[in-house]
Amino acid sequence: MFTDLFYLLRLRGLRVSLQEWQTLLRGLELGLHRSSLTGFYQLARAVLVHTEADFDRFDRVFLEYFQNVQSFDELPPELEDWLNTPIDPVEYDPALLTNQGLDIDEIRRMLEERLREQHERHDGGTHWVGTGGASPFGNNGYYPGGIRVGGQGRNRSALQVAGERHFRDFREDTVLETRQFQMAFRRLRQFSALEDGPKDELQLDDTIRETGNNAGRLKLVFDRPRRNTVKLLMLFDSGGSMWEFTNLCASLFQAVSRESKFKDLQIFYFHNCFYDDLYTKPSCLHADSVSTEWVLSQLGQDYKVIVVGDASMAPYELLRPGGCSDYYTYNKEPGIDWIEKFIHRYDRMIWLNPLPKANWDAGYGSETIRIIKAKVPMYRLTLEGLQEGLRALIAAR
């Protein structure tokens, strides 16, 4: 049942698996769709979609699938056949053709009754479900405000809901990478129990040994819990050329900041290259600046450093004094010297570059990329690149 819909959903990029599909079929078996398209829509969405970001995509597939399908899927196929081949127009007494003041619920109830009683084809007439008739239901009929069954009809409500595409704003065409990034950051762990902190974890093995040594009188041994000792310093390029990678960098940023297990996490921003100042906010305003020297002196050499940036700039920005693109902050030392200072201070430092590797060797920025790459190990900012880079960051030397 609806197997086409399953494949259509997958084709349109919704990750629906057989497991959810079986759940949906079970829901249908239990009648949870309440024999209506709206009910089916709600059931299918609740079971098949797991994030509001996919609601819009689901809505569109639903529309696509059901717009061309006759409504009332629960109708027996024979009934649908008659309804789809209407008889020629018939003349009816106009009195019969006035809306008899039935409201939609009443008509629906009547239709359900009729469907239970009716076992054969009816065309014309005023009572049964059929074509070209004057009863409030059927196809090509004359009753004003009745229910169309079969034919071009569609149950408006569900399609209307789907058609409104209410969840458009939540849609994210970019693949959600945060979780994967986050998993990658798990690699960045060095456990140690030698940190300060209360000794509050019971050491079972030691306790048993000590208790044994103590002639069976209980002696509890506690130790400090093992904690991640990794301290991380992240430097994000928030310059103009990084704009197109905003989403990617945001995912990375979220992944890092949500991984709360670092001993310390420091994040600073810079424009193109780092000079005398770093910034605490991505807007890189003077008010949010801290001196780079201060950062270097405050954050000990046990910090691991990840720089995120495209490393693409005009060569003078990297190599000459005063190369800083901000007119008011003249730098006496060229950017490359500042990078050297970081390399000198921190022996674990990597550079993540969102640019495709093809751009690293040719085109704008390739010259500065080459210079920086020779000094700092550079990885592409993708899941694989990140994993590789983090491995290098944590590896024993």
Added chain:
Amino acid sequence: MADFSGSAGYVASPELLSSVNIAMALEKPLLVKGEPGTGKTMLAQAVAEALGMELIIWSIKSTTKAQDGLYVYDTVQRLYDSQFGADVSDIGKYIKLGKLGEAFRKERQCVLLIDEIDKADIEFPNDLLWELDRMEFYIPETKQTVKAAVRPLVIITSNAEKELPDAFLRRCIFHYIDFPDAEMMEKIVRVHFDNLDDKLLKQALESFYAVRALRGLQKKPSTSELIDWVQALQIGGISPARIEKEIPFAGVLLKKNEDLDTLTRSKQPNTRHW
């Protein structure tokens, strides 16, 4: 089975009702997501109340492990007891069931709320797959299997702080609580107040949605903040006319200094920004 159709203290949209009933019928956990303050936690209370079931709340913290929800074996207590010659052969005495275990042990169906599952470690949901699927777990120490006599109705809330693993999501019925529109919001607010001046409510709602629509807010005010605000307005005896002009008690709606500044700036339309 009884259907959930809302309760006196909780106004639910038809979609939410349908999701709750789907989850009940399919015996799957209901995962509820939505902006903070849209009543995710309240939902479980309302469901429990409406269906006359007991509510068991398992609040998740960043340090919570899946094991905590099943059982804890109090070895230290057992060791201590043995020091004083007490009979410690019954390990069962030192097994303390967690919230999940407690819910499994209930003879009548209950509602189990796993609150803010995204607070926990990223692997946490994966560790509960089997237990939530089969509604049972094994205690090796006592060679016992704790199995739910009746499957509890599991409601899980998430603030989307962390993304949840696919394998876990596939087992859940998902519902996103959309931010209520003005009409729905009026109903919700009315549930919380007995006699509320119509004019006050109307003006408060209008201003509330205007504040929410301000550009550059870091944290938009939500339903719970609105309710606090309306209460403040009511107690303060603020006249409806003043609400729109000055947004009294703005601190109740907006919790961040930056946001309050944004609001103040928006109230001075003639200030020029260079």
